Amino acid sequence: SQQGEEDPQALSIQEGENATMNCSYKTSINNLQWYRQNSGRGLVHLILIRSNEREKHSGRLRVTLDTSKKSSSLLITASRAADTASYFCATDVQYNTDKLIFGTGTRLQVFP
Amino acid sequence: NAGVTQTPKFQVLKTGQSMTLQCAQDMNHNSMYWYRQDPGMGLRLIYYSASEGTTDKGEVPNGYNVSRLNKREFSLRLESAAPSQTSVYFCASSARQGPFVHTFGSGTRLTVV
Numbered sequence: 340s341q342q343g344e345e346d347p348q349a350l351s352i353q354e355g356e357n358a359t360m361n362c363s364y365k366t367s368i369n370n371l372q373w374y375r376q377n378s379g380r381g382l383v384h385l386i387l388i389r390s391n392e393r394e395k396h397s398g399r400l401r402v403t404l405d406t407s408k409k410s411s412s413l414l415i416t417a418s419r420a421a422d423t424a425s426y427f428c429a430t431d432v433q434y435n436t437d438k439l440i441f442g443t444g445t446r447l448q449v450f451p
Numbered sequence: 452n453a454g455v456t457q458t459p460k461f462q463v464l465k466t467g468q469s470m471t472l473q474c475a476q477d478m479n480h481n482s483m484y485w486y487r488q489d490p491g492m493g494l495r496l497i498y499y500s501a502s503e504g505t506t507d508k509g510e511v512p513n514g515y516n517v518s519r520l521n522k523r524e525f526s527l528r529l530e531s532a533a534p535s536q537t538s539v540y541f542c543a544s545s546a547r548q549g550p551f552v553h554t555f556g557s558g559t560r561l562t563v564v
Contacts, residue, residue: 370550429553431551
């Protein structure tokens, strides 16, 4: 079963707007990661946040983590058409750290 | 460029045929993974190998076998393909210790008719 569930499943915005997508997970984690997938390509790692961190920034990306709610959000500021892609969260599982579990993804469409 | 290389990129099989998907990484990673991606399902782990010489089942291992040939290579075999195995397959690798940041290959799009 999926550990992570992204919300919304799909999001359409105009260039320049901010895009926010959310991830919820079920069990305690050590780390949460966000990946991006362009159509027809493999996933690319964007950013990692550890369970003892609440917020992290990387360029136009801002990730928050609320371990009490078992949720994370990814904010992309000043979106560009090139940000059009699917975004996935991935978690490891505390005490079972051999692998990641991926969510179902949010499909982001940014219109020029 | 360093990374994960998958072959082939596309494949059409008839039901009952067999094939092997190849994956190689040149990042000196210990851990390697095979996922399948279906619409609306995200990525589901088929098998993984935490280190050379070991393999373990993931979430959806039925109908697949794997071989960790050496540290660089991890292959996925379909012995008797079924239409339910139509999917996009991704290989990935990561360091052995957490947080297991994955580097992915570009995928194999497999259709079983």
